Amino acid sequence: MRRMLIGVALAVLAVPLLLAQGRGPAPPTGPAPKLANGNPDFSGVWQGGGPVGDLAQGMPKGESIPLNAEGQRVMASRQSKDDPEANCLPTGVPRTAPYPWRMLQTPTHVFILFEGNIHSYRQIFIDGRKHPVDPDPTWYGHSIGHYEGNTLVVDTIGFNDRFWFDFRGHPHTEKLHTVERYTRKDLGTITVETTIDDPGYYTKPFTVTFTGRLRPGEELMEYICQENEQDAAHVKGPAGTP
Amino acid sequence: MKTILRGVALAGFGLLVSGAPMSAHHSFAAEYDSAKPVTLKGVVSKIEWTNPHARFYIDVKDETGTYTWNLELASPNVLSRNGWTRKTLNIGDEITVQGSLAKDGSKMANARVVTLASGKRVFAGSSEETPK
Numbered sequence: 001m002r003r004m005l006i007g008v009a010l011a012v013l014a015v016p017l018l019l020a021q022g023r024g025p026a027p028p029t030g031p032a033p034k035l036a037n038g039n040p041d042f043s044g045v046w047q048g049g050g051p052v053g054d055l056a057q058g059m060p061k062g063e064s065i066p067l068n069a070e071g072q073r074v075m076a077s078r079q080s081k082d083d084p085e086a087n088c089l090p091t092g093v094p095r096t097a098p099y100p101w102r103m104l105q106t107p108t109h110v111f112i113l114f115e116g117n118i119h120s121y122r123q124i125f126i127d128g129r130k131h132p133v134d135p136d137p138t139w140y141g142h143s144i145g146h147y148e149g150n151t152l153v154v155d156t157i158g159f160n161d162r163f164w165f166d167f168r169g170h171p172h173t174e175k176l177h178t179v180e181r182y183t184r185k186d187l188g189t190i191t192v193e194t195t196i197d198d199p200g201y202y203t204k205p206f207t208v209t210f211t212g213r214l215r216p217g218e219e220l221m222e223y224i225c226q227e228n229e230q231d232a233a234h235v236k237g238p239a240g241t242p
Numbered sequence: 243m244k245t246i247l248r249g250v251a252l253a254g255f256g257l258l259v260s261g262a263p264m265s266a267h268h269s270f271a272a273e274y275d276s277a278k279p280v281t282l283k284g285v286v287s288k289i290e291w292t293n294p295h296a297r298f299y300i301d302v303k304d305e306t307g308t309y310t311w312n313l314e315l316a317s318p319n320v321l322s323r324n325g326w327t328r329k330t331l332n333i334g335d336e337i338t339v340q341g342s343l344a345k346d347g348s349k350m351a352n353a354r355v356v357t358l359a360s361g362k363r364v365f366a367g368s369s370e371e372t373p374k
Contacts, residue, residue, distance in 0.1 A: 053269075080272035088267065088294065097267065099319065115319065117267045117294065167269045221319045225267060228292035230312070235272040236345050 027188030027214045032150065035105065039147045040184050042103040045220060049192040049212030050096030055165040058094075058194075058208030071171055071201030078169035078239040084162055086232045088225035090118055090139040092163030093156060093178050094194035094208065099223060100215055103182075110145055110152065116223035124154050131157050137174050139163060152182040165196075169239030173200025188214040267294045274352045278343040282311055282351070286335045291318050291328040298331055298353075300339065313339055313353040315365050330364050331356065 033041040051058055056065055067075065080086065091097055091114075099116030110124040124143040135142045135158035142158040159176045181193040190212040197205040270276075284300035287310060296315040301308050315321060318328075331337070336359040344350035356365045 080269045083268065086268035099317075116317070218323075221322070223293050223317060223319055225294045228290055228297070229294055230297070231268045231273055231294070231314075234344050234346050234348060234350060235268055237272050239269070239272075 028216055030187040032184040032186050039105070040150045040152065042105060042152065042182065042184055042190065045100045045102050045215045045218040046190055046212040047098075047100045047215050048096065048210060049101075049190055050091075050094045050194075050210050051166045051208065052096060052098050053167045055095075055168070055170045055208060058210050059206070060209075063206075065170065066203040066206055067170075068201055068203050074171045074201065075169050075239075078164070078171070080167070080237055080239045081232050081235040083164055083167060083169065083235075083239060085117060085164065085167070086235055088118055088229050090120055090163060092139055092159060092165075093122075093141065094180065094192065094196070094210070095163065095165050096210070096212075100218055100220060102220055110154075113220060115220045117225050119223050119225070131155075137161070141176075141178075150183055154178075154180040154182070156180070164239070167239060171201050172196070172198045175200045188216075190214075270352070273344060274342040275345050276342045278345075280339075280341055280343045280351050282313075282339045282341075284311065284337065284339075286331055286333050286337060289328070289331055289333065293317050293319075296321055300337065309349055311339075312348075312350045313341065313356075314350065315353055321365065326365055331358075335359070 033043075035041045059065060085091060085095070085097065097114065097117035099114070101115060102113045104111040104113060108125070108127040110126055112122040112124070114120050114122075122140045122143060124145040126145045126147075129144060131142050131144060137158055137160035139160055139162065141156040143154050143156040145152055145154040147153070156178045157176075159172070159174060159178075161172060161174050161176075163172075164170060165172065176196070176198040178197070179195045181191075183191050183193075185191055191209060192212065193207055193209045195205055195207045196202065282300060282302050284302035286298055287301050288299040290297040294317055296318050298313050298315070300311050300313065302311055303309075321327075321330075338357045339351070339353050340355040340357075341351035341353040344352075353365065355363055357363050
């Protein structure tokens with residue numbers, strides 16, 4: 001009887017999880033694949049790998065985000081309605097939308113294709129070029145990358161200061177410099193470690209780690225956020241709650 | 243025993259309909275109040291299978307007149323991946339909606355459970371249920 005009860009409870013608890021993930025099969029297990037040249041192979045459709053609601057969820061246990069006084073002031077002043085994400089603007093780095101994405105690797109470029117919010121892409125140069133000197137600021141910045149063993153390392157500067165790191169409104173300035181380390185731990189798991197260095201609003205660099213999961217059998221779908229955005233006008237109150 | 247089983251099932255259903263608030267592109271808690279549940283009965287007048295949220299509108303009659311309510315669902319992508327389509331709901335359908343009211347007092351709500359006149363539940367999984 002007890003076993004049956006546990007079975008029922010587990011089955012019932014699994015429903016929201018299955019719903020949340022859609023109707024795909026569970027992420028597969030097995031070793032991480034490699035490209036013919038030995039570099040890690042990030043192919044597949046992924047979900048997660050960055051903060052959605054709260055950047056602090058990516059901090060090591062017991063550590064808090066080292067905002068300086070000005071960063072705290074800016075964060076405390078933010079209103080939910082002004083979140084660029086709510087207004088169909090890009091997430092920037094390292095924030096992710098709760099929608100799938102795909103990484104496309106070529107010998108000279110890596111592209112990250114985002115299904116949602118917004119339906120956009122990042123471009124990472126892996127052809128050995130350097131950052132331009134003092135680039136004009138953009139939402140995704142200027143990214144250069146290289147492989148280190150099983151990891152793709154992406155260095156980005158030239159961000160604008162408009163995107164938020166999460167629903168809570170963690171801020172940054174144009175001084176932001178990120179170093180992301182993408183590692184496919186196994187067939188179904190990718191970790192993204194991002195070191196955030198922004199002396200404008202933080203007292204020291206810090207690193208957040210988020211995990212993404214493979215969504216086998218999925219393809220990216222169209223998602224044009226701007227076509228019928230009605231929420232921002234009804235969103236109230238300070239940024240803070242997911 | 244039956245009561246316990248029913249209790250477990252209800253607890254699970256509660257999870258299913260309330261979920262962990264994690265809206266798609268905006269803070270759920272900043273727009274809707276999950277502590278203000280609402281049940282609306284009406285006729286579907288318009289369906290928008292659009293982003294960032296699919297929406298449908300229903301005409302609800304009460305003693306003071308007929309009012310149009312704007313109901314928010316998840317995005318079409320999330321709904322499609324859960325097996326729903328643009329034709330799941332049709333203009334003229336008589337439905338009952340359970341959801342959370344908008345905080346600003348407008349005639350808007352986040353639809354959690356939509357029940358057709360036949361008793362069939364559709365769109366289980368609102369924007370509170372988007373993938374993490």
